Amino acid sequence: MNPSPNLFLVGPTGAGKTTIGQRLAAHYGLPFVDLDVEIEARCGTTIAAIFENEGEAGFRARERAHLDEFSLRNGIVLATGAGAVVAPENREILMSRGTVFMLGVDVEEQLDRLQHDRVRPMIAGDDRRGRLEHLAHDRNHLYEEIADLIFRGRHEGVDDAAPRAIALLDRHWKRH
Numbered sequence: 001m002n003p004s005p006n007l008f009l010v011g012p013t014g015a016g017k018t019t020i021g022q023r024l025a026a027h028y029g030l031p032f033v034d035l036d037v038e039i040e041a042r043c044g045t046t047i048a049a050i051f052e053n054e055g056e057a058g059f060r061a062r063e064r065a066h067l068d069e070f071s072l073r074n075g076i077v078l079a080t081g082a083g084a085v086v087a088p089e090n091r092e093i094l095m096s097r098g099t100v101f102m103l104g105v106d107v108e109e110q111l112d113r114l115q116h117d118r119v120r121p122m123i124a125g126d127d128r129r130g131r132l133e134h135l136a137h138d139r140n141h142l143y144e145e146i147a148d149l150i151f152r153g154r155h156e157g158v159d160d161a162a163p164r165a166i167a168l169l170d171r172h173w174k175r176h
């Protein structure tokens with residue numbers, strides 16, 4: 001059972017916050033919220049269009065407001081976007097309002113999983129490898145800093161990853 005109010009998924013793009021998050025929510029019988037989906041629904045447009053029309057700063061402002069709102073719910077599984085941890089106030093919100101579960105993944109695996117993805121603005125354009133390496137350098141230490149527990153992704157399908165993540169969480173909750 002989940003003794004803490006919320007479960008927050010953080011980690012790099014393509015780590016599986018959205019996909020594994022849904023599996024975790026279904027397993028524990030908790031509502032699932034994906035911050036990016038909520039932002040798109042509320043704004044009536046796509047993340048890519050928000051970046052285009054308002055710049056990254058506009059998206060970050062919306063991300064901050066949505067995180068503040070949804071993290072106040074009780075007993076949800078919430079998938080953040082990979083950049084949500086960059087703002088210190090967001091890290092504070094995540095640490096103080098739930099269990100922070102980091103899903104890790106390395107650049108090689110990200111390139112493989114996201115090879116057909118054309119909608120994520122932070123990795124759009126040339127030199128995707130370089131962009132991912134840069135993001136990893138800037139952000140990985142922030143995920144690790146706020147994480148209550150860390151799941152290390154490997155080259156495996158979601159059907160193998162999800163039960164591993166559940167087993168890790170179960171062990172964590174038994175100890176806390």
Ligand SMILES: Nc1ncnc2c1ncn2[C@@H]1O[C@H](COP(=O)(O)OP(=O)(O)O)[C@@H](O)[C@H]1O
Binds near residue numbers: 013014018153154
């Ligand atoms: N072992 C795995 N764990 C998580 N996602 C995986 C795995 N293997 C493949 N994928 C795929 O990687 C893609 C990116 O996952 P996604 O949930 O969108 O990541 P995030 O929300 O963290 O950016 C999805 O298409 C997902 O099906």
Ligand SMILES: O=C(O)C1=C[C@@H](OP(=O)(O)O)[C@@H](O)[C@H](O)C1
Binds near residue numbers: 080084
């Ligand atoms: O890396 C980032 O800053 C972003 C990651 C995306 O979420 P995923 O982590 O689900 O790709 C989404 O929030 C937005 O495109 C910005």
Ligand SMILES: [Mg+2]
Binds near residue numbers: 017018079080
């Ligand atoms: Mg996602």
